[in-house]
Amino acid sequence: MTASAFRRVAIPSVTAMPPAIPAGSRMQELSGTTMGTTWSVKFVGSAASLQTLRRMIPLALDRVIAQMSPWEDQSDVSRFNRLPLNQWQELPRELGRVMASALRIAEESGGAYDPTVGALVDLWGFGPSGPRETPPPPDEIARLHQACGWRQLDLCAEARRLRRRNYASIDLCGIAKGFAVDLVAETLLELGIHHALVEIGGELRGCGVKPDGNPWWVGIDRPVHLSASPTPEPILVALHDLAIATSGCERGFTRGARRFSHTIDPRTGSPVANGMITATVLHRSCMEADAYATALMVLGPNAATEFAVRHQLAALIRFTGNDGDSIAERITPALDAMLA
Template sequence: MQRHTLSESHSSGWLFCRPAWFLLAGVLLLAACSQPNSGVALSGATMGTTWHVTYLPGPQTAPPEQVQASLEGLLVSVNDSMSTWQVDSEISRFNRGVVGSWVPVSGHFARVMAEALRIGERSGGAYDVTVGPLVELWGFGPVQPRMELPQTSAIEAARNRVGQQFIEFDGELQRLRRLRKVELDLSSIAKGYAVDVLANALSERGIDSFLVEVGGEMRVAGNSPRGDAWRIAVERPEPGARAVALGIALEDIAVATSGDYRNYFELEGRRYSHSIDPRTGYPVAHDLVSVTVLADDCMTADGWATALTVLGADEALALAEAEGLAVYLMRRDGERIVPLYSSAFAPWLEQSTPTQ
């Protein structure tokens, strides 16, 4: 079995927007620091990945070390709520809890859960935060990669432990409970939420020009250090290479990209994507290779990018139109990469730089 991951590189002048788990450390800082007025650049580690913030300070802005400490504290609180790697996190305690019992949850958890369930419902189950057993079964979880395909019986057994309909959420009382022994994994949306938490914290400090990135998900506001809009590069989906498909000038918007061309395995001549369809229990097998979503908040962009990747190009574009989502898709047609986009994305193309 051949397992594919990413090699390190960067592209001058553009900030790469790429699948969340594969943004390379240092790309944002390299791009920002190459400018004459680079502002302040902060970075660190969180959620098993990296985070970067670049902002333009004002005369009353606190020293960078104070801003960094504040942001790191917020990231710790999000991680303490939603990390499945921490045995004492809020989500880990919930997953170990008694089926049928109501569990009070924090504001962080409640906000993310509400949006995750909404996207799951609107996507017809293509997005499901209980999909973890299937992800692990196919070898894309924390366990070792599979050397053979799972048996049909194992897939069906895992599917019996998947389904957001078995999660009951009471937003008013900020609590939830399981109706069956399913487990939550919010990693497909938590990084986007963390971006929003940091962005809101910067705004509350009076900082109105910034870029926030956590694990590849981004949100920008105001102007870049160059004095113009932030420039984000959408990667062309080419395994083993790194090239820009589209450059977009962005202001006051969040962006998330999901794709299946970097994380997959090949067995007996067939490719198996890390994107698992919760409705079937199998990896997706369509020609959609990259989804980029723009939204007012990064949590929404993050969740929808995952959902649309599962659906495939035609269904994804139709749903994006129905939901009014700004979406840029790339599908593979033989040796060609064919771009598609929703009506809501069209205005952003007027400020874009195609490079194909």
Template sequence: MRQVIIPQQLADLPRELPSGNIVALSGQTMGTTWSVRYINLPGLPKVAVASAIETALDQVVQQMSTWLQGSVINQFNHAEPGTVLPVPWEFSAVLSKALAVASQTDGCFDPTVGTLVDLWGFGPQQGRELPPAPESVEAALLDSGWKKLQFDPVRSELKQSGRLTLDFSGIAKGFGVDQVAAALRQSGLQHYLVEVGGEFYGYGVKPDGQPWWVALERTPDAAMLDEYIVAAHGLGLATSGDYRRYFEHEGRHYAHTINPATGWPVAEAPVSVSVLASSCMEADAFATALTVMGLERGLAFARTHELAALFTVHAQDELVQRASPRLQEMLQ
């Protein structure tokens, strides 16, 4: 069965339809792929749009990729204790949002879990086949904790207070989507759909008046579940799933989302959590946080904070879906 999600801001669409053609572009970034569809404008070459997109994405990688030696995030991670590092405004914006979500979620989202991510083999040094020793996890926990960060957002300065290791993998891709959308707007485009690694931001409509329809991601074994499609106008969409990066050992599934409170991959995590928000960066961060919380706590949080979220979870021997009240309000 298909469920249709219509956000409130769809009523704000201009009455005059765009008259150009749909142009499609694609490429690779952040270890995944990107794609953009937009309604072209006279005198705006496709090569110029592609260049603006790639510049925006390359900037995110240069600042926030732990895989890139010399990135801003790695400069901080490898800095000597006491080092004060000036950071670009983009990095500052992402860290500010990460810390805000960390505070809202009581640390279920934590940008300082880099040491734990590396320990479990989900960082640049990949390839674990068995869990690390519990004492190693406890030691890594001591080098984590968002409240230990010394960050001055006014000066855009970050101090390495010890051995903290930042990891933006739960928020940077969403920010990249938002940055591409911003680059398209600066180019004069008013109707577009941006996707990076399965995360989206859309604005406007197509020439036939149809919105940019996006399907909420489903797991490979969830074909029998309802399909949720959203009219993506002024809306970011991100999905966190335990089926993307994981390893199995002695019958247990260890997925890439780390519980910052325990230092271990989230136990009995939802199969996936999709979140709709005004920015893809926010959707990205909250999808990770709700995954850490789990179904009941996550639904309660989504209800209190009016988050539009869809949980897919195991219930006995089958998969079930649970939508937050805010998402249910959008269903048509």
């Protein structure tokens, strides 16, 4: 399961060579802020395409916020969360696509990823109501936990309609950022740009190559949280028609000796406490990599490894070792096959 230390470069299989770089093209860069974080795009193209994308990328990102942000009172998700039970709401095309993937991955993971934990996320201080410094009352956790559950949602994919049969509150923060990366990448492709690297808040998707013919190399995030752990050898990934997303426990609050992570286990209603540090997933879709990484964090080291192997996910799973002081990690066979 674990690659040798000297195998530090991951190269995905290439089904088709990217189009040739047009003569006169050069590296262009754009950046900005969105979803409480930053975005950047590097691509090989002309000055004219730079001006076009300077307008189109923010429009694409604004669509994601307008449809999926729980912080926007009039977003489609926020309006859905105020609907009476059993009332259908029509979904925009992008939101319909995300909900279909969210519910599929919820089913695959046995609810380890669940898009209906919005009220619990907010209760624990990681949503629109703002942060908190102490855990919420157990009876409040139990009450909101009873109302959530992805099986309470009915999605009519053909008509792009959604309804709920219990007061589950949708939160797509574990998948929407990855989708936004995909949407920007698809916007580039629609404009004939086949050589680019898109990044939003540390999640990336690449296609083609740089102007010099080299791949878009990115490093897998492997933070050292424990002082006794040695710095791990870097793993570089060639992002050609590939995306990468990492979920971790870096956000949260501390009460006494316990650290409460922002990642909520939908099966318990409380933050994960399973020794997980980070889960990184490589996938053709950044949206799916995003949601799968969240599911792996919730599942815990052993179940996450089994799930990733069963679903042929290229993943790096990092967790606290048995001694409580070191960091252990597992590389799944699908990722190991990329390493050279």
